[in-house]
Amino acid sequence: MKQFRWRLWFILALTAAAIAVNLIPKYTLKTGLDLQGGTHLLLQADMDNIDPADRNTALESVKQVISRRVDLYGVSEPIIQTSQFQNTYRLIVELPGVKDVNQAISLIGQTAQLDFREDQTATAGATTLVFQPTGLTGKDLKKAAVSFGQSGNTTGQPVVSLEFTQEGSQKFAEITQRNVNKPVAIFLDNQLITNPIVNEPILSGQAVISGNFTTDSASQLAIQLNAGALPVPIKIIEQKNISATLGSDSVRKSVIAGSIGLGLVALFMILLYGVNGFLADIALVIYGLITLAIYKLIPVTLTLPGIAGFILTIGMAVDSNILIFERLKEEVRAGRPFSIALELAFGRAWDSIKDANVATIITSLVLINPLNFNWLNTSGLVRGFAITLFIGVIISLFTGIIVTRTLMRLFLSHSHTSKV
Amino acid sequence: MKYKILYFAFSLLFILPGSYFLIRFGLNPSVDFTGGSLIEFQVNASLAELRPVIEAQTPVASLQQSADSFVLKTKEITQEENQALQAKISSQFGEVKEKRFATIGPTLGKELIKKTLVGILLAAGFILSYVAYRFHDKKYGICAILAMLHDSLIMLGVFSFLGVYFKVEVDALFVTALLTILSFSVHDTIVVYDRIRESQKLFPKLSYYDLVNKAVTETLGRSLNNSLTIIFMLLALYLLGGDTTKWFVFALLIGTVSGTYSSTFTAAPLLVLWEDLKQHQHHTSKV
Numbered sequence: 001m002k003q004f005r006w007r008l009w010f011i012l013a014l015t016a017a018a019i020a021v022n023l024i025p026k027y028t029l030k031t032g033l034d035l036q037g038g039t040h041l042l043l044q045a046d047m048d049n050i051d052p053a054d055r056n057t058a059l060e061s062v063k064q065v066i067s068r069r070v071d072l073y074g075v076s077e078p079i080i081q082t083s084q085f086q087n088t089y090r091l092i093v094e095l096p097g098v099k100d101v102n103q104a105i106s107l108i109g110q111t112a113q114l115d116f117r118e119d120q121t122a123t124a125g126a127t128t129l130v131f132q133p134t135g136l137t138g139k140d141l142k143k144a145a146v147s148f149g150q151s152g153n154t155t156g157q158p159v160v161s162l163e164f165t166q167e168g169s170q171k172f173a174e175i176t177q178r179n180v181n182k183p184v185a186i187f188l189d190n191q192l193i194t195n196p197i198v199n200e201p202i203l204s205g206q207a208v209i210s211g212n213f214t215t216d217s218a219s220q221l222a223i224q225l226n227a228g229a230l231p232v233p234i235k236i237i238e239q240k241n242i243s244a245t246l247g248s249d250s251v252r253k254s255v256i257a258g259s260i261g262l263g264l265v266a267l268f269m270i271l272l273y274g275v276n277g278f279l280a281d282i283a284l285v286i287y288g289l290i291t292l293a294i295y296k297l298i299p300v301t302l303t304l305p306g307i308a309g310f311i312l313t314i315g316m317a318v319d320s321n322i323l324i325f326e327r328l329k330e331e332v333r334a335g336r337p338f339s340i341a342l343e344l345a346f347g348r349a350w351d352s353i354k355d356a357n358v359a360t361i362i363t364s365l366v367l368i369n370p371l372n373f374n375w376l377n378t379s380g381l382v383r384g385f386a387i388t389l390f391i392g393v394i395i396s397l398f399t400g401i402i403v404t405r406t407l408m409r410l411f412l413s414h415s416h417t418s419k420v
Numbered sequence: 421m422k423y424k425i426l427y428f429a430f431s432l433l434f435i436l437p438g439s440y441f442l443i444r445f446g447l448n449p450s451v452d453f454t455g456g457s458l459i460e461f462q463v464n465a466s467l468a469e470l471r472p473v474i475e476a477q478t479p480v481a482s483l484q485q486s487a488d489s490f491v492l493k494t495k496e497i498t499q500e501e502n503q504a505l506q507a508k509i510s511s512q513f514g515e516v517k518e519k520r521f522a523t524i525g526p527t528l529g530k531e532l533i534k535k536t537l538v539g540i541l542l543a544a545g546f547i548l549s550y551v552a553y554r555f556h557d558k559k560y561g562i563c564a565i566l567a568m569l570h571d572s573l574i575m576l577g578v579f580s581f582l583g584v585y586f587k588v589e590v591d592a593l594f595v596t597a598l599l600t601i602l603s604f605s606v607h608d609t610i611v612v613y614d615r616i617r618e619s620q621k622l623f624p625k626l627s628y629y630d631l632v633n634k635a636v637t638e639t640l641g642r643s644l645n646n647s648l649t650i651i652f653m654l655l656a657l658y659l660l661g662g663d664t665t666k667w668f669v670f671a672l673l674i675g676t677v678s679g680t681y682s683s684t685f686t687a688a689p690l691l692v693l694w695e696d697l698k699q700h701q702h703h704t705s706k707v
Binding site: 322330367 | 455458467468471482484485486487488491520521522523524525526527528532536539540542543546547550551554592593595596597599600602603604606607608610611614615618638641642645646648649650652653654655656657659660661663664665668672
């Protein structure tokens with residue numbers, strides 16, 4: 001019985017925590033463009049330097065680079081599509097619920113063309129340095145990351161560390177060998193950001209860009225370098241807030257309809273299974289609270305497909321309970337005393353519940369594609385759905401079995417003591 | 421299980437015409453997949469009022485509102501159709517000022533479909549192995565996946581039919597509905613199979629035929645009850661919910677009904693059929 005007590009307190013504590021998380025305004029539920037709307041950006045690509053035959057491909061690759069950037073920035077499920085009219089080549093970028101729109105804009109807007117140049121000043125002792133391109137550019141980067149300076153006057157400051165590809169490392173080694181005790185300049189979009197003096201040849205293929213970065217601007221540059229430079233310069237010509245793609249009027253109606261549906265389910269459970277049904281309903285409410293709290297904490301961006309996944313898991317949570325109750329009915333009908341019937345029902349039902357839920361877990365894991373295999377989904381939409389499904393199934397397993405079981409045992413012990 | 425031919429026939433009643441439609445006409449892809457036109461305009465009306473007027477002229481992929489204008493994304497339309505649409509709107513709501521008219525590219529590429537398909541096949545493979553392992557016989561795994569296939573074919577067939585006669589489009593939401601139903605179908609089927617497995621342990625003397633019969637009868641009540649809870653939810657959403665999600669909910673409804681039906685009347689009879697064929701093979705090889 002002690003174990004039972006412990007479980008009860010655990011459930012109460014968890015529920016209280018869930019309620020708390022749900023009430024704290026800091027944790028809001030992030031919803032996608034389809035439910036909430038967001039920021040609508042219109043970008044225009046400058047195709048002057050591109051051959052007309054290649055312009056469509058150039059626009060496509062702008063779209064891909066920006067998709068990568070937005071993805072790396074952590075915005076889930078944006079809508080990015082090309083938009084053309086006669087001679088204008090544009091890109092529409094819609095971002096749901098971005099906290100700092102200006103940062104998103106500067107992330108997207110910058111071309112991010114990185115290149116390394118060496119000092120070719122003809123005259124020694126000249127005050128302005130003349131730099132020549134070396135052929136080492138952002139294309140030779142394997143990875144860029146934010147870190148904090150380890151030595152000298154950059155200690156503790158945000159810097160961007162670079163790792164070159166094999167070919168890039170080779171080029172970099174040669175450049176640094178040629179320029180010992182001379183500066184090597186790093187240019188971003190044709191603007192000098194830093195020109196450190198080379199102390200010794202760097203053969204490791206790693207470099208650090210330092211210079212007046214904030215943590216934000218450093219991570220922004222890292223994202224841009226990782227996503228790739230834009231093939232053409234772009235300009236943001238319009239920015240505004242946009243309403244939900246599904247229509248805010250529509251969403252409101254659906255929320256009401258959903259609540260009615262849930263109410264019907266709760267009623268149905270009580271009608272079918274009496275008190276047990278009511279206990280299952282309580283378990284369902286706890287399930288909803290915990291799942292919502294987890295969605296807010298992670299945070300998961302909820303879109304309509306995500307909600308579909310959530311509804312499915314509610315169905316499955318209810319199913320687990322129904323399985324147990326039907327089993328219970330059978331055992332009682334077979335003449336077994338209630339408390340034993342209860343334990344047997346849980347035990348027998350657990351097998352099928354486990355198998356059925358494992359199947360769903362397998363499906364959602366494959367769709368989430370946690371290892372980022374390229375031949376599996378990497379897009380937001382299906383992944384978002386799969387993540388909500390996965391979380392929902394795990395939690396429903398917990399509430400459906402443990403919570404209902406504990407509640408029923410509680411009820412059982414009470415009804416026994418009241419009989420005495 | 422006496423009537424299993426009937427059950428299969430009933431299923432085929434839906435699957436065959438559905439597949440015909442699917443092969444002949446395919447599905448009607450929405451702007452998400454094909455790209456289309458974008459019109460940004462200003463007019464003195466509310467979002468809710470505008471939507472039906474526009475929908476009478478052209479299918480609406482999305483209608484959004486910003487501070488000073490409406491952004492409409494729809495199928496690719498010509499400049500004439502654009503003017504006609506604006507004339508229709510202005511006849512109801514007064515002057516329409518067009519700010520922008522452009523062609524937009526797709527938001528979901530073909531790779532989404534391809535990769536999701538790969539994902540489903542992979543998941544189906546895993547589930548098949550898992551079920552076969554847990555039930556100690558590969559027929560369970562295979563029949564479960566066949567039942568899943570049955571449900572997807574029905575869904576796809578229905579929507580192909582709807583696409584031809586009601587111009588219903590298949591969009592990203594439909595893809596998710598399909599995935600949801602696959603999970604649900606397998607879930608339901610496994611519960612029925614589990615009952616069969618348990619009955620096998622308790623009554624090893626019973627013939628397989630009677631075993632399946634018994635198990636199915638016992639789980640019928642529970643299967644129906646469970647599906648009813650989900651159907652209640654979905655019905656409420658369908659009848660009372662917003663217009664934009666109607667077809668999505670409808671897809672889920674069809675899938676749920678089909679999934680429930682398939683667990684009892686397709687997945688189980690398939691097992692019996694399998695056993696029958698195996699016995700038959702066994703007998704003929706003996707002779």
